[in-house]
Amino acid sequence: MLRLLDVPAPAKLNLFLHITGRRDDGYHLLQSVFMMVDWCDRLHFELRADGGIDREDIGLAPASGALPAEDLTVRAARALGEATGCPFGVRIGLEKHIPAEAGMGGGSSDAATTLLALNRLWGLGLTRRELAGIGLRLGADVPFFLGGRNAWVEGVGERITPLHLTPARFVVVKPPGGASTQRIFGAPELKRDSKTATIQGFAANVAGNQTDESDATGGGFQLAGALDIQRILAFGHNDLQPVAQAICPEVGHCIQWLEGHGLQARMTGSGTAVFAHLAQPQNLTPAPGGWLIRECANMDAHPLLDWCAD
Known part of the structure; x- marks a missing residue:
């Protein structure tokens, strides 16, 4: 597999967002419900055998305010390569639809999709949990998108409990x-x-x-049914x-x-x-x-x- 085309990166909405404190290192503690919506960026990945990593904008809208070399997708690819020692590289095409500075997690979602896509393109076989460990260093919202489910989120964004929500x-x-x-x-x-x-x-x-009964038996808290x-x-x-x-x-x-x-x-x-x-x-x-x-x-x-x- 040399290319992955039209790979989606969905936006999110925060149904609420409470700031409950601030750690000594400056990071804020939050509680929120994160919900994915069908407003997506589209990414394209082409394998490079020479180890190089680059990104280009596709479409009329610029992908972000960052230079391509510092974009979150490029940083995600570099972080994954460094964590695994993978010798491959990638050419990333980013078709931006989610607006910047919107609070909709566009950059973090792009980074999460990049980690998921390159895990497949590079044949790494990492688990979702392993990818989340890399993603948290890129941004607090990245582990949520890697988790793959709407969720109750707390801490600095790393403590995630999946939720089922009614369609809306x-x-x-x-x-x-x-x-x-x-x-x-x-x-x-x-x-x-x-x-x-x-x-x-x-x-x-x-x-x-x-x-469900797992709360009482120590198996982890879960909510029953759609909220x-x-x-x-x-x-x-x-x-x-x-x-x-x-x-x-x-x-x-x-x-x-x-x-x-x-x-x-x-x-x-x-x-x-x-x-x-x-x-x-x-x-x-x-x-x-x-x-x-x-x-x-x-x-x-x-x-x-x-x-x-x-």
Whole structure:
């Protein structure tokens, strides 16, 4: 196998995002529900026998603000090669659809897809857990995408409990303005003391405390059945939203526009995209120029879930 073409990298939405503390090393502790949606970047991989690694943009939109040599996909390929001693290289083509600085995990998803694709293209045979160990060094969201399931996420992003969610549709609005993740997390006014929840408490709020027997037998906590999206949204909020809104007032404008259609809206991740659950089809009035608006559906699993063993 010399090439892998049209390999998807899905975006995610944070149904809520609580910042519960900050470690001595500066990393923030969070609790969130991460949900994949069918808004995907597309990547192409061509084997290089000479060990070289490079990336090119495909399509009209630039892949990211980073130079190709420093892009997360290139960093992921280098990290995988260094971790395994693999002599092969790769030419990566990146067709970007997920907007940058949106809080939708586009760069992290691209990195995760790169690790999964090269694990196959290079014939490495690493497990999902082994890939996640490499991915965490690239970004806190990378292990989630490698896990392959919607999830309750905590710690710095490395503690992941898979969840099943009810099928749902959403409208996502991304204004032209952006805000860097580093600037938002570094803001003095950021709330960092949201009350720490337990996944048992989360279950009691959104699923009537329905768990399987593995919780009682020490086999690990799992939630039984699919969780209702609206109840999860009611469980929490996004601690990053006030800071992002102060940096980029367009976040507030997008929220007001969606609320004007009778929808409950909030920012995802570190923004600046906002989203609303569509309980029924909506006829949205024309939005201000420059806003990117897209309807999407959640995904039960990553498209590459079966590409490697757990």
